[in-house]
Amino acid sequence: MKILVLGAGAVGTAAAYYLARDGHEVTIIERHAGPADGTSFANGGLVSPGDATAWASPEALKTFIHGIFNHDLGIKVRLGRDPYLFLWGLRFLFQCTPARKRANTVPKLRLALYSRDCINELSEETGLAYDDRRKGILYLYRSQQSLDAAVKNYRFLAEHGLPIEIVDAKRAAQIDPGLAAAWQHFAGAVYSPIDQTGDSRLFATRLAEFSSKNLGAKFRFNTMVEGLEIEGDKIRAVRTDAGVFSADAVVLAMGPESGVFGRRYGLDLPICPVKGYAATLPLEEESLGPTMGGADEDRYIAYSRLGDRLRLSSTAEFTGFDRSFGPENFAAMFRTAHELFPGAFDQSKAQLWAGLRPMMPRSVPVIGQARYSNLYLNTGHGHLGWTLAAGSGRLLADLVAGRSPEIDTADLLYRNW
Template identity: 70%
Template sequence: MKILVLGAGVVGTAAAYYLAKDGHEVTVIERHEAAARGTSQSNAGLVSPGDATAWASPAALKTFLRALWNHDLGIKVRLRLDPYFYAWSLRFLRECTVKRLRANTDIKLRLALHSRQCINQLSEETGIHYDERKKGILYFFRSQKSLDTGTDNYRYLAEHGLPIEIVGRERLAELEPGLAGVKEKIAGGIYSPIDQTGDSKQFTDRLAAYAAEKLGVKFLFGTTIQGLDIEGDRVRAVITSAGPVTGDAVVISLGPESGLLGRRYGIDLPVYPVKGYTATIPLEDESKGPTMGGADEDRLIGYSRLGNRLRMSSTAEFTGFDRSFKPGDFRTILETGKDLFPGAFDEKKAVLWAGLRPMMPNSVPVIGQAKYRNLYLDTGHGHVGWTMACGSGQFLSDVVAGRKPQIDPKGLLYGTAR
């Protein structure tokens, strides 16, 4: 079968790999000049089942409402004349119950654990490396109060299959020597030993090259998707800036733009763009930097050690499709980096970036057939697209082939009850 994948981010490229591995003839259509130049270009670098807790929760509801007037929070909401944002917000608010939090978290954790296995198996089979580190991730808290309240979500994940260790500051410093000098600022945290880190752009670049060379995947870079040519219950072609491209099936993996395309054709796909910021800095003194990934839970900042670089990421800003940024937007990120790893880097050498995450109101991606017989979705992964990309691609390949999925599909398939 000839399959057209729309989007060459980490999600679309992983989907193309698994579909081509299944024997399909795959073409990927991407507006940028190379893979991973949009959402997947930069993130915290965390492949993190430990971050599977859904955003929508009673606590998030309070933070979301506070963010309407307090723009110093990790979540920032810029009110604008955007009816789609208000519709998305109402859906988000409906997910902010304990019952929905647990149900959505169960789905995310199931897919995240599967995806971690998939990326490791893929790396072993293809020989692709991406500055990966498999040392675990530390999720730590600065105060005893935040530690006491923040461990509840991790205990729930542990009850549902995630190995964790609750650690005090001494054990934390033992696990992460890079934090030993500032351990008195930290009350304790959670260590997830199976979590890992890596460079999503490096991974996607190399996977795209492998898929093209070894599996015959064709990439149409610099090609803008203008619409779909639909007849009856089928998509006949994808209309692009280079003309129509025909195929037997189409997969939408357009990140934050997925919802824009879907709504044009009557597909209920409430993906909304949420801006995140990253700083990537060479380590001047590697001995003073982290040895594994981590998350400062009080300041909502995640970080990874990528080779000799430190990657830090923060903020969820609701500001439409605005990708602009200014140096002041990175103040908290850089100050936190200097606070945690003093003397490790020169902030003047930081490479700054901002991009949009494709967020669903319930934090759960959508995968599977949507409205038309030959149209599939693999999108809406939010801030954990890097974590879930390979598992989503593998799951999609099962759906397209009509096989029994390797994981329980409950809550993942588009249009099914969650």
């Protein structure tokens, strides 16, 4: 089939790879100048099934409400800017019950575990290198109270297939010697040994090159999607500012823009753009930096070791499609990073960035056929887009081909939402 993939982030590029590997004639349309120049440009770098607990929860309800009034928290909410955010918030709050939290976490974890295996298999098949490290991730907690609360969530993940180890602060520093100067600030950590890290932009860029060279995939960059041409129950073509592209099937993988675009064609895609900030720094003294990925959970700050670089990320900000940022957005991030890894980096050399996560109220992506017989969705991955990219791409390719997927698709397909 002739398939158009709309969006060349980590999610769209992975889907294009699997579709092209199946023998389809694949063209990827992307408004930016290259792969992963949007949401996937500088995310936290964590491939983290250990972070699969659904955002929507009783705890998140309290934080969400506090974030409306206190903008110094790791979560910031500005409802007045966008009426649609208010409606999205209502749907999000509906999911914030203990039962819905468990129900949403299970498929998210299932896909994350599958996707982690897929990305490793893909990298072995293609020979891709993307500054990956397969050493696990430490989820660090500063108080015994926050650690005890987190352990309840991780026990649930463990019951559904995630290996974990609950460790004290000294053990955490043994697992990651980069924490030698900071372990005394923590009560303990949850160690997820199968989690890993990697540069999503490097992954998408090299996978695009591989798919183009070896599988015949065509990438059309600097091309803006303007609309769909529909006949009956099928999409006949996609209109762009570079012309009209005909297709036998279309995959919508436009990240945070997917919801706005989909609503023009009757799709119920409640995707909210959730802003996050990231800083990438060269390590001045590599021995003083982390050897793996981690998160200071009480301060909402994640970090990754990407080759000889340190990636920091923080904040969930509900402010619409605003991607602006200033030095003040990174001050707390740098204070914590200096505390964790003193002497490891010079913050004046940081590459600063802000991007938007495409968040569904359930915190679970939507994948599969929707409304039109040849339209497929692969979007709404939220804060785990990098983690879920390979698995959702492979699942999508199975659905397009009419094969039985390798994992249970319950609560992952669009019609289940």
